Amino acid sequence: MSNPNPARSHSGRQRDQRRGLVAGTIAALVGVACVVVLRALSGLISILDVLADLTLSLLPLPLFAALLRLFGVSAKAWLLAGLIAALIVAGALTGRHFAGATAGSRRVLWGRGLFTAAFSFAPLAVLFLWATGFRFPGVLTRLESLVALLLLAVAVIVFGLTLALALVLLRRTDPVPDHTPTSIATPALSRRRLVTQAGLAMTALAAVAVLGREIGRVRGSERVAAGAPGEPPEPITPIDQFYVVSKNLIDPGEPEPDWTLRIDGFVERELTLTAVDLRDLAGSTPDFVSTLTCISNPVGGPLISTARWTGLPLATLLERAGVRPGAIAIVGHARDGYTDSIPLAEALDPTTAVIWGMNGQPLPAAHGAPVRLIVPGLYGIKNVKWLERLSVVDSEHRGYWQRRGWTQSARVKTSSRIDSPAPRGIVPADRAGLAGIAFGGDRGISNVEISTDRGATWTGATIEANPSELGLSWVIWRQAWTPAPGTYTLTVRATDGTGELQTAGSAPTLPDGASGWHEITAGIA
Template sequence: MIKFNRRMFLRTAGLAALGSGWSKTAAAGTFFWKRLFSVSPRDTVLITPNDKFYIVSYDGFPEIDLAGWFLYIGGLVKKPARLTFADFYSRPSVELAATLICIDTLPGGDTISNAIWRGIPLKTLLEEVGPDPSAFDVVFHAADGYSDSIPFERAVGDNVLLAYMMNGEPLPRAHGYPLRAVVPGLYGIKNVKWITEIEVVDYDYKGYWQQRGWTDKGEIRIVSRIDNPGHYQEIQGREHTVRGLAFGGYYGISRVELSTDGGKTWNPTDLDPPLSPYAWVIWKYHWEIPAPGAYTLMVRAWDKRGQLQPTKLEQAYPAGASGYHTVVALVSS
């Protein structure tokens, strides 16, 4: 539900008060809308710095004393295990570049980030404890009371990580210190932070958000975004490098196209190599602008299965938002 707050009231009141001014001249109207809805260009980078990485939490950030922390692995396993952080740190580790995105992210939203994670493959620990053949889900329990699960088949894949480092630094408190799950291809709700217990179960476990109607699968839908120009940004001259990012979840990105005429025609873009199959792609397009005016830019992407990003604009609930990100660029002479 949208809350009608003070800022929205002032904007709506401004529309009413300035409505007559909008009709006087197109220039005045353009200026008004630019001031009201303009969004600055964003930096498009391969790696999101830790202090810029998006943060969404269930109930604040728990304070964890590393000296007393341990991870318990149990449930339907032959040899339950209790591991301290020293046990984790002494084991061979791997690095994985992976993009995380909140399930509540709307087209063009900011709650998507990319990092290089270091930790231990979940598969390794599960093999050590000996899961029962009836295993169906692997449940992550967190220090703040949150929980969620992933299918057992996915948990024993090669790319699910129990991470304790982020971009070469110890995992920050806001991002799950001392241990979090990194599950490529699944929305942030499945990448549980502040893990204290891993439980193997023989049924379809429903976590905190599933009990409230959100998706259990958590599969990321294809997303693409325009970072530059910003919405209602003024562009000087007849050439501009349009750039942004695209992310295909587990399946990567094969193609990104940009429209500069509101979706009537589409143009291929240039893609930079991603850091891994599970990381976002940066795309660029050299735009030769035919004439001054207001242009509607739209972006769309395909994953490596050949699937096109959903065109229909849908809300985030219950399985993630969809639709093409659109910005208006104002080109002056």
């Protein structure tokens, strides 16, 4: 018998490699979807969390800042989408190699699929163990780490077996390559091809639906403060409109009923406190109002909200534990492995508090239940959520975001914003008016000024509401305005409670918060 046509043989190998790419893509979609489902069922961190953290740590700061400006609160969802895409590409390439290694076999090679799974699992397992041991210490117990590894193994096995099966199904849609004239397509073979393609397409679409829903969930977990369009916010932000930002793809859920808060480190007496202990220590401590803003909030941005908080001064706990001489800072440890620190002087300030209530309700999980820190005057990165431990230390601690280039001090800069009219809004002259917010951290706001002529002249606005008696919140300002029809450039600036004017100098959010005057263009009809 003569050798087969070399050109035809080469064409067949290329076609088989394309089938490998398709099979690898489908298998990767199913495998990653399996990771997402098992993550949701178990509540344990997954390889996606590890890869997201590693990606953030490796991104150069200028690129990180550029992506943050580009995607805003959607950045985390885009990161997840990018990671999923990278895993799918890796799966497709693995499928191409698998096709070449199995040499056109039309029999399902389950063993080869398991070998591919094991080969894929080994580096992922090492990466997972390294991350949970060194980057997220204490987040998982030994048993939970073992369970998380087993779940990862399940997902990788699903990938390997799906790859083996999908590739053979695709190969069987062609006639048996016996190089005879009878090796031609038949109606039965055409039906088999159609059924196979439809089945694989439905499998892929189901996996895409799972992954799309997960990306949507991550996108929805980040929330900006909402209010009526073209109007300033309410003095106290409703909980469902309070902004939400976190580093996680999946945040910690509801705490265990018997949760405790531990105080340790450079103290005379280590404490383990229950919810009842904290409330007993709080006694009749009054609620207080303060504003929280994210360090990644741009000039005029929405990542700022105000609440009435229920808790007790952190100083009360530190006094009970007995801070030893030489201590310089307090480190907050969260249930998701996040850490950050505040100076001891800041911790002893009577307005710094451990919080378990928000606007008269138990602290929601999205905002840090069971307890969190509220540190008026510092950006949100220092207000640790999902708090489980407070450690007194005698040396500087670089927290999660400091290790990625963000500021250690995180002192809130004075900011102000125009909410009415809306940017590029057009309003009737008889309904024109100016309104917005201003915030000076724990320094308060003493004055707000508006310019309608690009800063040539300034007019003082009326502070309509100041919800914090202690000067820890934003103020709502308004100014009457009766302009002639036309286009206007409006600018706002504020003076804090110490008499210092908000800087006009523009600065990005990275590394220590944005600065500059908020300016918009609006039309009067």
